[in-house]
Each structure stands twice: as C-alpha cells, then as structure tokens.
Amino acid sequence: MNKIDELIKHVKDADAIVVGAGSGMSRATGLAFWYENSPLYMDNIKYFAKKYGFNGLFQGFYNRFESEEEHWAFLLELYKMMNEIPPQKPTYEYLKNLIGDKPVHYVTTNQDMLFTKYFPENEVSEIQGSWHYFQSSRPMSDxxxxxxxxxxxxxxxxxxxxxxxxxxxxxxxxxxxxxxxxxxxxxxxxxxxxxxxxxxxxxxxxxxxxxxxxxxxxxxxxxxxxxxxxxxxxxxxxxx
CATH class of the missing domain: 2.60.120.10 (Jelly Rolls)
Incomplete structure (x- = not known):
C-alpha cells in the first residue's frame, strides 16, 4: 500500500480528524511568492524586488524601506496579492474531498486566509494570526x-x-x-x-x-x- 492509499484508509477509518498545515500547503497551491522570486512574485512585486533585491515576500518584512509610505505600499501590495490572486492548483479542493463529511478541525500556522476561504471559520485555528485583521497601529489618524x-x-x-x-x-x-x-x-x-x-x-x-x-x-x-x-x-x- 502506497502512502496515498494509506492516508485515504486512515481518513475513512477515523471518527474525527485534526489537520495540521503550514507554508507547504500554500506552496502546493502554486502560490510560490513567499520565499522565492517566482514569476507570480515578479509580476506583482517587481518594483520592490528590483529596487531592494529581496527574494520573496517574507524577506520584505525585514527590509529597510526608504520611507514609511513606501513600506505601506509594499504591505498593501502584499495584502492585495493575498486577497486577489487565487490558488493556482486545486489543493484545498482535494483536501475538502479527502475529508468529506468527517468531523474535522484545521490547525494552521499560515496567515494567508486561505483556510477560512475554503472551510468554516469555526473549524479553523490560525494559531499565528491572520492578515484578515491587518490594520494600522496608530488609530488616532484615520x-x-x-x-x-x-x-x-x-x-x-x-x-x-x-x-x-x-x-x-x-x-x-x-x-x-x-x-x-x-x-x-x-x-x-x-x-x-x-x-x-x-x-x-x-x-x-x-x-x-x-x-x-x-x-x-x-x-x-x-x-x-x-x-x-x-x-x-x-x-x-x-x-x-
């Protein structure tokens, strides 16, 4: 029995399931822009990649931008990418089909909001936070x-x-x-x-x-x- 067949058997035999997932899940969907200069990354973040030379969005978090406005522009472009670029592969659909009607809870370190787009919020624990709640730390302005x-x-x-x-x-x-x-x-x-x-x-x-x-x-x-x-x-x- 290969690993895929073994996994399917365990799922069918289980009374309830806890699914744990990290950054590999996002990469498996084809959203390879967090840690590398993929074509998808360069199509959307080319200005910052060329100017500062960081590889993938994650390195941008540690970049020293020339101005606060430019820093915000990078963050908002990143936020737009997460909201508007759909998964390139049906990975989450595969997972949904695999689990079926079993009682399930998803625990993820991902902050890209994909789990809550595909599964009910009460079935998802985003243990490292979510960009869903992204906002300024200075509420006295706007x-x-x-x-x-x-x-x-x-x-x-x-x-x-x-x-x-x-x-x-x-x-x-x-x-x-x-x-x-x-x-x-x-x-x-x-x-x-x-x-x-x-x-x-x-x-x-x-x-x-x-x-x-x-x-x-x-x-x-x-x-x-x-x-x-x-x-x-x-x-x-x-x-x-």
Whole structure:
C-alpha cells in the first residue's frame, strides 16, 4: 500500500480528524511568492524586488524601506496579492474531498486566509494570526473598518463637510463588498446588518475616533438632520 492509499484508509477509518498545515500547503497551491522570486512574485512585486533585491515576500518584512509610505505600499501590495490572486492548483479542493463529511478541525500556522476561504471559520485555528485583521497601529489618524464574522455590513458614513456615502463591508466582491476601508477622522458612521447570508448579525472590527482624551464623539440628531436632510430616513432609524 502506497502512502496515498494509506492516508485515504486512515481518513475513512477515523471518527474525527485534526489537520495540521503550514507554508507547504500554500506552496502546493502554486502560490510560490513567499520565499522565492517566482514569476507570480515578479509580476506583482517587481518594483520592490528590483529596487531592494529581496527574494520573496517574507524577506520584505525585514527590509529597510526608504520611507514609511513606501513600506505601506509594499504591505498593501502584499495584502492585495493575498486577497486577489487565487490558488493556482486545486489543493484545498482535494483536501475538502479527502475529508468529506468527517468531523474535522484545521490547525494552521499560515496567515494567508486561505483556510477560512475554503472551510468554516469555526473549524479553523490560525494559531499565528491572520492578515484578515491587518490594520494600522496608530488609530488616532484615520479610522479603519474590517469585517470579521456574520453577514456583510452596510456602513453609512457622514463626513464633517456634509457629504454622505455608504460602503458594503464584507468578502463578496461580486456584491461590490470591500474587505476593509478607511474613513477620515471626524466621520460619523452608522452600521447595519445586510442580512444577506441569513446569519442575523454582522461583526466587524472598528476603531472609534475620539477627541484626544478618550471621549467618544456622538453627533446630535437635530444637527445630523440639518446637515443631511436627504438621509432623514437613515438618521431617524439610527438616532434616539
């Protein structure tokens, strides 16, 4: 019996399964850009690779960039790669088919969010963290919002100069949802559950602006109605 047949037999015989996976799982999908100058790496990160000469994204974490802006540009390009480049091989589909309907839990050191894209979050432990929660360490500048669990959220934004816009915060790009976004300091927000998936709640990560001493800024209803008369229905729903 070869190793593959032996593995299949053990899976079939098991009552429940714990799967452990690390960086080799991502490489097996064809996403070979973490530790080497693969074509996929060079197609997306060529500017930084040529300028600084580091091999693979991982070395970029230890690179000394010329400016903070350039450092952020590298991190955001990396984040975009993880979000937008799909696995090049059906490795995760193979794993899903192998496990079948068995009770299972996945333990991974990977931070690339792939396990939670293919398997329910309650079946995955990302023991070294996840880029899903990537955000600035300086919340006093712009506010940042990210979805974490549940349905997509609809974020109504009211700016200090009287502008209104709304954003769908979620992971489904087919519905024009965004994984995260920034709002200018001083922008007031109202957030509601889209109820698209029928979960009944939206859980997001948000940093609330304050006036410097920790006090939360809460707008008055009459002031909002004066500034945003066209959004009266929304203001009436959310204000008390």
């Amino acid at each position: 506010r940042k919002l990210y979805p974490t669990k549940g349905d997509a959220a609809i974020v109504h934004c009211f700016t200090q100069d009287g502008q209104y816009y709304k954003v769908r915060l979620g992971l489904d790009k087919n519905k024009d949802e965004v994984h995260g976004f920034y709002v200018d300091s001083g922008t007031f927000t109202a957030i509601e559950d889209s109820n698209d998936a029928g979960v009944g709640f939206s859980q997001i990560s948000i940093e609330i602006p304050n006036n410097g001493d920790g006090a939360i800024l809460v707008p008055k209803k009459d002031k909002l109605l004066q500034m945003f008369p066209e959004q009266k229905d929304i203001i009436e729903r959310f204000c008390v």
